[in-house]
Amino acid sequence: MKKIILSLLIGYAPWLHADSITRVMVGHASKTTISLSDSQRLEQLLNAPGLPGDIYWPAAIISSPARDESAQQAKEQLLSDLKALQVFWMRAHQGGLVQATQQLLRELDQLDVAGRIDIKLDPDLSRVEPANNPRLSGDYSLYLSRRPSSLYLLGLINSRRSMPHEPAKGLAEYWQGHSLLPGANPGEVYLIQPDGRVQLSPVAVWNEYHIEPMPGATLFAGFDPALLPAQFKNINLRIADMIANRIPE
Numbered sequence: 001m002k003k004i005i006l007s008l009l010i011g012y013a014p015w016l017h018a019d020s021i022t023r024v025m026v027g028h029a030s031k032t033t034i035s036l037s038d039s040q041r042l043e044q045l046l047n048a049p050g051l052p053g054d055i056y057w058p059a060a061i062i063s064s065p066a067r068d069e070s071a072q073q074a075k076e077q078l079l080s081d082l083k084a085l086q087v088f089w090m091r092a093h094q095g096g097l098v099q100a101t102q103q104l105l106r107e108l109d110q111l112d113v114a115g116r117i118d119i120k121l122d123p124d125l126s127r128v129e130p131a132n133n134p135r136l137s138g139d140y141s142l143y144l145s146r147r148p149s150s151l152y153l154l155g156l157i158n159s160r161r162s163m164p165h166e167p168a169k170g171l172a173e174y175w176q177g178h179s180l181l182p183g184a185n186p187g188e189v190y191l192i193q194p195d196g197r198v199q200l201s202p203v204a205v206w207n208e209y210h211i212e213p214m215p216g217a218t219l220f221a222g223f224d225p226a227l228l229p230a231q232f233k234n235i236n237l238r239i240a241d242m243i244a245n246r247i248p249e
Contacts (some may be wrong), residue, residue: 042119043126043133045142056147059194059216059248060121063141067115071245075113078238079105085232096182097227100156103181107154108239112247114143116196145248148194148216154243155221156184165217170210174219175203183223190220190240194248198240218243 042062063071082105089097119132121142126133150162151174158179171191180186187204194216201211213219220243222236 041126041133041135042121043123045136046121046123046126051144052146054146055144056194056216056248057122058214059145059148061114061116061143061196061245061247062119062121063114063117063143065139065141067117068141069115071113071115071242074238075108075111075242078235078242079109081232081235081238082108085229085235088229088232094182100181100183104155104239108242111243113242113245114141114247116245118196120195143247145216148249150215151213152216152218153178153221154218155190155239156181156223157221165213165215168212171201171213171219172203172210174213178221180221183227184221185224185236188222190222190236190243192218192220192240192243196244198237198244200240216248218246 082101086098086101086105089101119134122132149165151165152162153159154161158181163174171189175189187202187207188200189203191199191201191211191213193199193214195214199211202209220236220240222239223232225233225236228235
């Protein structure tokens, strides 16, 4: 699936009355430029004629440079803390946990993240709900993709990294048959929907309930909380939050 990156540059100099310039890049090939007047609303951006017609809006992310920098710093701190956890396992002679943490480190290091602004991106909704149609002022990036046909798997799981999405199929059904790595939580999985919602969901036979992942959702197998040292108790949620800010593929 191609990635669309739209960078919205809204620098305003009152004496120039210049339009802002929006650069659209589809994958690594075609580029388009869109001009927007300063302080136009989100509706004008989401309905700009230069955008592709097959956008999967649930996965869209809008961010700012400051938020992007913050997200990148959070990623770097998370990776540093995971390395510290790996050292903890190493000193405790827990070879399986050391290797599982190393796999997780490799996966997370490869993810590109953005500083998601918490607003629903929907061209139609922005027309009718003022709360979803703020004025744009400053610099922004809008990350878009086409509708995916897969779900993604991350974390302490020994499996392929994606699987086909099937309508009406429940989370527990997707989870059946997967082999977990040492230290994984066997009864719960983090469901990260493409719109950034994060939910810790039961998948064991005795506690599961029906919940349907959206196309492009990620299933994250985290650490068993009972195994984590006190200083790392929140690391699963931090990882899930980072995945929620991944740039759509």
